[in-house]
Amino acid sequence: MTEPENGLRETVERARRGDLDAYGRLVTEHQGWLFAVVLGIVHDEQAAEDAVQEAFLKAFRQLSTLQDAQAFPSWLRRIGVSIALNQLRGRRLTFVDVTMAEGMPSEDPNAEARHKDDLLSFLRRAMVGLSPDDRKVCERFYHGGWTAARLAESEGISAVAMRKRLERIRKQLRKEIEMNQQKKGSGEHSGAGLPERIIRMLSKPILTDLPENPVGAVWEIVKETHPGHTEVQLAETFAADELRSVVGDKSSLIPSFAHRVDDRRILRWDLTAPMLLKSRELRGQDFLMAAGKVYRNVQEDGRSLETFHQAEVLLIGDRDEWKMMGPITHWLDKLLPEARIRVEQMDFEIYTDRGWAVSVLWEGVWEPVLGFARFRDEIVRAIGRDPEKVAAVGVGMGLERIACLKYGIDDVRKVEAAQVKR
Secondary structure: OOOOHHHHHHHHHHOOOOHHHHHHHHHHHHHHHHHHHHHHOOOOOHHHHHHHHHHHHHHHHHHHHOOHHHHHHHHHHHHHHHHHHHHHHHOOOOHHHHHOOOOOOOOOOOHHHHHHHHHHHHHHHHHHHOOOOHHHHHHHHHHHHHHHHHHHHOOOOOOHHHHHHHHHHHHHHHHHHHHHHOOOOOOOOOOHHHHHHHHHHOOOOOOOOOOOHHHHHHHHHHHHHOOEEEEEEOOOOOEEEHHHHHHHHHHHHOOOOOOOOOOOOEEEOOHOOOHHHHHHHHOOOOEEEEEEEEEEOOOOOOOOOOOEEEEEEEEEEOOOOOHHHHHHHHHHHHHOOOOOOEEEEEEOOOOOOOEEEEEEEOOOEEEEEEEEEEEOOHHHOOOOOOOOOOEEEEEEEHHHHHHHHHHHHOHHHHEEEEEEOO
């Protein structure tokens, strides 16, 4: 980005009128830094070169849509990042793809191709049935591209032991798939009898376990800012009567976008209810944090996903919820440095009498990033604390939304395939 402002504006205007020499100068001036940006996403020089070339071709075709000539560098960067993320998504090996590539026992070599949908379904159910620790290892190995040596280091075991563990997990998955193949047509199901649509959502990658993914990177920053917390694992589903035991009659306010697993269980639509239920088991812990997927029955687009990730914080102590603004501003300063913050009152009727939504000003638009509130006294009592002595404050934040802002991703659907340097 070395051209003076007037020179850049004049060159862009000439290129907009069809001057190929002028556009050639733009390419010469900007291809170096754009290549560096794209390479940081795709981690492959040839792929980065292809993405840069495609970005300049696309920019030339769409140059007439650029309203401000001085915005050419940032506009070009968005095009390049979008192409790189799409390229990464297209070539990545998912957990399902790689596991299937290892082959399933069959006398018919064409069986896998003819029954791919069934095998994918069986594998999703097998994956959902893994323990949380084994699933994390699988997703880091297959989806995250971690080597066995790196996995071993993260788990504190030898590389030989990790390779044995991976083989054990693969055998377990193959066994589960074979069992599901045998059950097909009998009406029996694995995966705790969960419907296929629920299994499909549960089997999506848990991006908070992948620190190179933008979602995982954001979660790591959140944890690092407050090392005194206790990280907990939360249930994916809960029963309506469990919810009622904590929130009372407000349990009737379950949102319309919540997924019903069956006539009793609900798939979590946020992490607040599971966190409150978990805190009842951990009465000696007053600073709990968790992250994971949540599920909402919505139409997916560039800003909304049916399955996305949240972080949840539960702080039990001082009765003034405004004291949470210190940690909140600290998080946001680390995540989105120097962003302006706006706080507005917002209802979280099922849990609180009043709550607050926090937005940041980003490229001229106020983007909501988190909410916080003090829970009602009856909820504090229901989780085993004395509301005369302490209050419980909850904070929830959408990690995909923050990741898009922090890493310049223009479509939330691209986050799963993206990577960031650490």
